[in-house]
Amino acid sequence: MAFGASLLLSHPLLADTFDRNIEAESQVVTQHKTTIKGDRVSYSATTGTQPVWNEEGSAVATLFYTYYQRTDIKNQNERPLLISFNGGPGSASVWMHVAYTGPRILRIDDEGYPVQPYGVETNPYSVLDVADIVFVNPVNTGYSRVLEDKDGKLPSKDKQKEMFFGVNADIQYLAEWINTFVTRYNRWRSPKYLIGESYGTTRVSGLALELQNAQWMYLNGVVLVSPTDIGIKREGPVEAANRLPYFAATAWHHNKLAPEFQAMELEAFLPQVEEFTLNKLIPALAKGAFISQDEKTQIIAQMARYSGLNEKVIEQSNLDVSEAFFWKELLRNEGKTLGRLDSRYLGIDEKEVGDRPDYWAELTSWLHSFTPAINYYLREELNYKTDVKYNMFGPVHPWDRSDDKTGPNLRQAMAQNPYLNVMIQSGYYDGATNYFDAKYSMWQLDPSGKMKDRLSFKGYRSGHMMYLRREDLQKSNEDLRQFILNTLPESGEAARYPR
Numbered sequence: 001m002a003f004g005a006s007l008l009l010s011h012p013l014l015a016d017t018f019d020r021n022i023e024a025e026s027q028v029v030t031q032h033k034t035t036i037k038g039d040r041v042s043y044s045a046t047t048g049t050q051p052v053w054n055e056e057g058s059a060v061a062t063l064f065y066t067y068y069q070r071t072d073i074k075n076q077n078e079r080p081l082l083i084s085f086n087g088g089p090g091s092a093s094v095w096m097h098v099a100y101t102g103p104r105i106l107r108i109d110d111e112g113y114p115v116q117p118y119g120v121e122t123n124p125y126s127v128l129d130v131a132d133i134v135f136v137n138p139v140n141t142g143y144s145r146v147l148e149d150k151d152g153k154l155p156s157k158d159k160q161k162e163m164f165f166g167v168n169a170d171i172q173y174l175a176e177w178i179n180t181f182v183t184r185y186n187r188w189r190s191p192k193y194l195i196g197e198s199y200g201t202t203r204v205s206g207l208a209l210e211l212q213n214a215q216w217m218y219l220n221g222v223v224l225v226s227p228t229d230i231g232i233k234r235e236g237p238v239e240a241a242n243r244l245p246y247f248a249a250t251a252w253h254h255n256k257l258a259p260e261f262q263a264m265e266l267e268a269f270l271p272q273v274e275e276f277t278l279n280k281l282i283p284a285l286a287k288g289a290f291i292s293q294d295e296k297t298q299i300i301a302q303m304a305r306y307s308g309l310n311e312k313v314i315e316q317s318n319l320d321v322s323e324a325f326f327w328k329e330l331l332r333n334e335g336k337t338l339g340r341l342d343s344r345y346l347g348i349d350e351k352e353v354g355d356r357p358d359y360w361a362e363l364t365s366w367l368h369s370f371t372p373a374i375n376y377y378l379r380e381e382l383n384y385k386t387d388v389k390y391n392m393f394g395p396v397h398p399w400d401r402s403d404d405k406t407g408p409n410l411r412q413a414m415a416q417n418p419y420l421n422v423m424i425q426s427g428y429y430d431g432a433t434n435y436f437d438a439k440y441s442m443w444q445l446d447p448s449g450k451m452k453d454r455l456s457f458k459g460y461r462s463g464h465m466m467y468l469r470r471e472d473l474q475k476s477n478e479d480l481r482q483f484i485l486n487t488l489p490e491s492g493e494a495a496r497y498p499r
Contacts, residue, residue, distance in 0.1 A: 021388070022049060022062060022145050022386060022388045023049055023062070024049060024062045024147055025051065026048045026384075027046060027047075028046070028048060028382065028383050029044055029045070029047075030044070030047075030381075030383055031043075032103070034103045034104075034122055034123075034126070035122065035124060036123075036125070036126050037124065037129060038124075039129065040072075041072065041128060042072040043068050044069050044071050045066060045067070045382050046066070046068075046069070047065070047067075047383075048065065048384070049062040049063065049064050049144070050062065050063055050180060050181060050184070051147075052173050052177055053180075058149070059147055060146065060147055060155070060163065061144065061145065061146045061147055061163075061164065062144060063136060063137055063138065064137045064142045065093075065135060065136050065137065065181070066097065066102075066378075067133070067134040067185070068102065068103060068132060068133045069132045069185075076186075076190075077190065078190070079131065080131040080191040080192070080193060080220070080484055080488065081133075081134070081182075081191070081192050081193070082127065082133045082193045082194075082195055082484070083134050083193065083195070084096050084101065084133060084134065084135045084136065084195050084196075085136055085138070085174075085196045085197070085203050086196070086197050086199075087196065087200035087201070087228075088199050088394075089165070089203075089397075089399050090394050090396040090397065091141060091200075091393055091394075092374075092390065092392055092394070093137045093141070094142070094370055094374045094390075094392060095197060095366075095370065095465055096135070096197055096467075097135040098120060098370070098374055098377060099465060099467055099468060099473075100225075100467040100473070100476070100477070101126055101127050101133055101195070101477065101480065102123060102133065103122070103126045103128050104377060104381070105122075105123040106118075106121075106369050106370060106373035106374075107119050107120060107121050107369070108369055108468065110470040111344070111468075111469055112365075112366075114369035115369075118373055119372075119376060120373055120376070120381070123473075125477040125478065126477065127477055127481050129481075130485060131484055132187075132190075136177070138396075139160075139396070140391060140394035141391050141393070142394075143386060143388050143391075146164070161398070161400060165396045165398070165399050165400065167202065167399075167400060167401055167402070167404045168206070168400075168403060169400065170203060170206075171203065171206040171210050171406075172214070174203065174207060175207055175210040175211050176214075176215070178207070178211065178215070178217070179211075179217065182217065191220040191488055192219050192220060193219065193221040193222070193223065193484060194207055194219060194221075194222045195223040195225065195480070196222075196225065197225040197226055197465070198226050198227075198432075198433060198464065199228055201224040201226070201227035201230055202228050202230055202231070202404065204222050205224070205230045205406035205407055205409065206405075206406035206409055208222050208410050208413035209410065218420070218495075219413070219417065219420055220419050220488065220489075221420065221421045221487045222413075222422045222423075223422075223423050223424075223425065223480060224422065224424045224425070225424075225426075226426055226427065226430055226464045227424060227437075227438050227441060228433055229407070229437070229441060230404075230406045230407035230410065230441055231404040231405050231409075232407040232408075232440075232444050234437060234440060237282050237283075237285035237286045240285050240320040240321075241277050242434065242436045243321065243326070243434060243436075244277050244281060244307060244436075245434070245436040246428070246430070246436060247306065247308070247321070247326055248269070248273040248307060249266060249270060249428035249429055249435070250326075250330065250343040250428075250429050250431070251307055251308030252266055253343070253461075254331065256308030256330060257306075257308055261306075266461060267459070270428070274439075276302060276306065277436065280299060280302070281299060281303070281319070284296070284319065285320065296319075300314050300315050300319065303321075307321070307326070308330055309321065309329060309330065313329060323340070323431050324356035324357070326431070327339070327431065328355055331346070332352055335348065335352055336348065337349055337361065338431070340357075340362065340432050341360065341362045341363060341430060341431065341432045341463050342362040342430065342464055343430075343431050343463060344362075344462070344463060345362035345365055346361055347359060362464075366465070371392055374392075375390055378390070407441065407444075407445055410422065410445065411446050414446070414454060415451065417495065418495045418496060418497055419487070419495045421454045421455075421483070421487045422442075423455075423457075423458065423483045424439075424441075424442055424457045425460070425476055425479065425480075426438040426457070426459055426460070426466070427460050427461075427462040427463040427464060427465070428459055428460065428461055428462070429461070429462060429463040430463045430464040431463075433464065439457055442455050442457055456483070458476070460476060
């Protein structure tokens with residue numbers, strides 16, 4: 001048997017079939033119909049790979065993408081194009097693809113927990129009715145991969161990092177890739193939007209200016225879902241204080257607050273916590289060891305009332321309670337821990353003592369349902385077949401985070417382009433990129449305030465991926481839909497600032 005297998009593998013034609021490589025260029029097109037907001041929609045799904053070229057014009061990587069285009073409308077030139085990225089860095093586009101904006105979403109319960117049998121179902125709230133969508137997987141995510149050179153060799157790890165794996169390298173090669181995509185699919189006349197989640201918000205914030213300055217491509221909107229700091233520093237007292245509104249939201253969800261707060265709607269309760277954070281807690285933390293004992297006692301008492309934590313642990317933390325400790329502490333007496341990215345999810349640790357959870361309950365739950373869904377969907381419904389592994393999270397580290405000016409660059413892109421608007425979407429129970437940090441970044445994005453009418457914030461009663469909760473899937477898609485429709489200029493409306 002071994003000899004027979006050896007002969008089989010030595011055959012020059014058959015041997016190639018055992019290579020586990022993705023094609024640099026590929027395309028599969030399928031036709032579909034769905035129902036969105038009660039209306040029938042016909043669309044095509046193009047799934048494939050498109051190369052990344054270096055300055056010499058050689059293909060150095062290939063990016064896997066899925067492109068949805070509505071086919072039952074007459075004028076494609078006026079139809080918006082939404083370009084979607086997830087984050088990590090190192091995360092595939094799977095999350096927003098099959099859970100948020102795409103026409104098919106994974107089967108989960110109404111709160112976002114996995115159910116069997118795994119699979120996908122119709123997304124009745126998808127924004128495909130108002131915009132075509134392309135989901136892009138950066139290098140080493142999904143089926144995207146670095147390519148071998150003409151000698152069959154991959155670039156060194158250092159060279160790969162230089163080309164792909166850093167804040168600015170990522171933005172530069174993706175801008176080039178978008179230019180090629182827009183050209184190939186004749187979308188230069190379309191209004192264009194970028195949407196990014198988590199680290200994807202760093203990516204799209206930087207892309208807004210890179211597309212303008214290096215590709216001469218101007219956008220109508222950028223959507224930041226659960227944003228990172230986008231290069232806007234939040235350190236010291238600000239970083240510590242900004243956690244409190246998230247703590248308060250989570251404690252409210254788990255019914256750990258006084259009856260007077262629990263009786264309030266969350267959206268009515270949080271503004272008073274935010275006001276306390278800005279006007280009392282940040283100044284108190286700034287005073288450090290020289291705060292008066294009376295003021296410190298009052299601050300600790302109010303923090304405890306808003307967070308659901310014991311006054312003593314707040315005092316022992318010097319008013320600076322870490323997120324990890326909060327996830328371990330809030331439900332410690334019940335033997336449960338909280339999820340990091342979505343604190344509605346509960347975990348069970350080996351020991352109740354300690355200052356951080358053993359694992360992230362929400363992430364294991366999500367991988368439980370997302371991984372089978374995307375592998376089934378791409379292969380069996382979109383007919384894209386390969387033996388290459390779909391990387392939910394790919395090898396992209398160490399990531400070069402130096403010289404991150406993505407937030408200031410987004411502000412510059414807005415200043416240069418009067419059409420450009422920005423919307424932020426955040427879940428109140430997200431402990432990784434908390435909603436109040438997102439608000440803070442929005443406030444600091446344009447310190448002059450001259451463009452604040454083009455900045456907006458939307459909050460949801462869920463976590464990092466707010467769209468997993470059915471009610472927020474509908475609400476977040478509708479917010480996105482209205483953002484797109486409201487930022488399309490009237491016919492003949494010029495992109496200029498009035499005198």
